[in-house]
Amino acid sequence: MELLAQVLAWFGDPAHWQGTDGIPTRVLEHVEASGLSVLVAATLALPLGLAVGHTGRGAFLVGSIANLGRALPSFALLLMLIPIAVNLRLDFSTWPILGAMVLLAIPPMLTNAYAGIRAVDRDLVEAARGMGLSGLQVLLRLELPLATPVIVTGARLAAVQVVATYTLGAVAGGGGLGRYIYDGFATQDTARMVAGATLVALLAIATDVAFGGVARLTAPRGATARRSLAPPAGEPGAA
Amino acid sequence: MPAEPLIRWSWVADHPAEIGAALGQHVLLTVLAVLGGLAISLPLAVAAHRYRRAEAPITWVAGVIYTIPSLALFVLLIPVTGLSVLTSEIGLVGYTLLILVRNTLAGLDGVPSDVLEAADAMGLTRLQRLVRVEVPIAVPVIVAGIRIATVTTVGLVTVTALIGQGGLGQLMLTGFINLFPTEIYVGALLSVALAVVADAGLLLLQRALTPWARVRGAGA
Numbered sequence: 001m002e003l004l005a006q007v008l009a010w011f012g013d014p015a016h017w018q019g020t021d022g023i024p025t026r027v028l029e030h031v032e033a034s035g036l037s038v039l040v041a042a043t044l045a046l047p048l049g050l051a052v053g054h055t056g057r058g059a060f061l062v063g064s065i066a067n068l069g070r071a072l073p074s075f076a077l078l079l080m081l082i083p084i085a086v087n088l089r090l091d092f093s094t095w096p097i098l099g100a101m102v103l104l105a106i107p108p109m110l111t112n113a114y115a116g117i118r119a120v121d122r123d124l125v126e127a128a129r130g131m132g133l134s135g136l137q138v139l140l141r142l143e144l145p146l147a148t149p150v151i152v153t154g155a156r157l158a159a160v161q162v163v164a165t166y167t168l169g170a171v172a173g174g175g176g177l178g179r180y181i182y183d184g185f186a187t188q189d190t191a192r193m194v195a196g197a198t199l200v201a202l203l204a205i206a207t208d209v210a211f212g213g214v215a216r217l218t219a220p221r222g223a224t225a226r227r228s229l230a231p232p233a234g235e236p237g238a239a
Numbered sequence: 240m241p242a243e244p245l246i247r248w249s250w251v252a253d254h255p256a257e258i259g260a261a262l263g264q265h266v267l268l269t270v271l272a273v274l275g276g277l278a279i280s281l282p283l284a285v286a287a288h289r290y291r292r293a294e295a296p297i298t299w300v301a302g303v304i305y306t307i308p309s310l311a312l313f314v315l316l317i318p319v320t321g322l323s324v325l326t327s328e329i330g331l332v333g334y335t336l337l338i339l340v341r342n343t344l345a346g347l348d349g350v351p352s353d354v355l356e357a358a359d360a361m362g363l364t365r366l367q368r369l370v371r372v373e374v375p376i377a378v379p380v381i382v383a384g385i386r387i388a389t390v391t392t393v394g395l396v397t398v399t400a401l402i403g404q405g406g407l408g409q410l411m412l413t414g415f416i417n418l419f420p421t422e423i424y425v426g427a428l429l430s431v432a433l434a435v436v437a438d439a440g441l442l443l444l445q446r447a448l449t450p451w452a453r454v455r456g457a458g459a
Binding site: 197208 | 397
């Protein structure tokens with residue numbers, strides 16, 4: 001209980017709410033870097049997932065990327081990218097963690113984009129074809145809207161994982177909420193460490209809730225959403 | 240200055256004991272976590288299967304644990320259990336629960352009802368039916384859960400190096416601190432290799448446990 005009082009006192013200290021190491025700055029850094037990673041991953045993963053789902057070719061590739069993503073932990077990726085960044089004379093407190101986060105976000109978005117398109121009723125696709133729609137029209141007007149809930153679920157999984165895992169960037173000297181955990185650990189400041197861990201957990205939950213809202217807004221109107229294919233749980237928290 | 244190679248093979252050849260010790264510790268932490276997770280989640284899944292009202296609370300709690308970032312969870316446990324193996328194992332076991340409970344439950348729920356009726360007609364008690372009929376039929380789905388949990392745990396164990404629990408993560412962390420890429424890459428590659436080997440091994444185990452699937456050509 002003494003620790004709880006210390007943590008509450010830490011949050012109550014106005015000094016922790018301003019400046020470059022203040023809570024608003026750290027939260028913003030965390031959200032910005034996570035958002036950027038998910039956006040970059042989406043521009044890579046979604047077109048590929050849609051194309052493979054639409055054509056049915058390359059399913060093996062999607063499966064392999066998903067499996068590799070699960071087997072290669074983000075912490076290992078982060079550390080592996082550091083010597084490469086050093087060799088390329090890039091800032092190793094920024095780029096390796098962003099690279100690791102992009103690679104973390106790709107598998108869930110890729111597999112869900114693929115699974116979402118594949119789950120669209122083949123009879124509907126045949127009917128659309130019969131009505132004279134081209135392949136691209138079938139994809140954009142039929143498959144994509146029906147697959148949207150599953151695709152949003154993939155983005156949700158990716159975003160929550162990235163927000164949770166970006167914490168590890170502090171190990172390489174990056175910013176974000178991981179700084180409180182890492183610096184608190186290094187200086188044996190338990191209150192700071194616990195406050196950081198709490199903030200990260202809250203931000204991850206807030207991300208999940210926000211995407212839940214996006215999911216409701218983007219659910220296809222009229223068409224009864226098919227049973228959404230949430231894939232088996234992937235990587236928890238930070239890996 | 241010539242760039243340091245990503246892997247300096249002479250270092251690998253000179254440090255087999257160090258690498259082996261890190262790998263062994265990694266395997267031990269993983270095995271403990273998955274066995275601990277099974278010990279908790281199998282009874283929970285059976286309970287949720289038998290008493291449907293228990294399903295929502297059990298999966299909810301497991302889901303909440305699963306959402307907490309791993310580094311945050313380890314750090315939140317430090318004030319309680321210190322920098323110990325127990326801290327990492329509590330966190331690691333916690334992350335396996337959702338995967339294991341969900342798959343075990345799906346496996347048990349997937350047993351066809353005519354099979355259950357046949358078992359009842361043969362006079363099996365609930366426990367006999369569970370042990371001799373339901374669990375064996377659910378084995379492929381249960382093992383699929385164990386495979387995901389194991390691969391995930393192998394990855395998560397690397398993070399426990401940050402709370403001083405060694406394994407391949409410690410090798411990587413040392414490499415980072417000394418700016419010596421070889422240790423990072425050896426640790427990372429061995430971690431991936433361990434995940435792949437464990438996954439394949441569990442698949443073989445599942446095939447061995449379900450010979451009937453092969454005979455009938457149903458396959459996994």
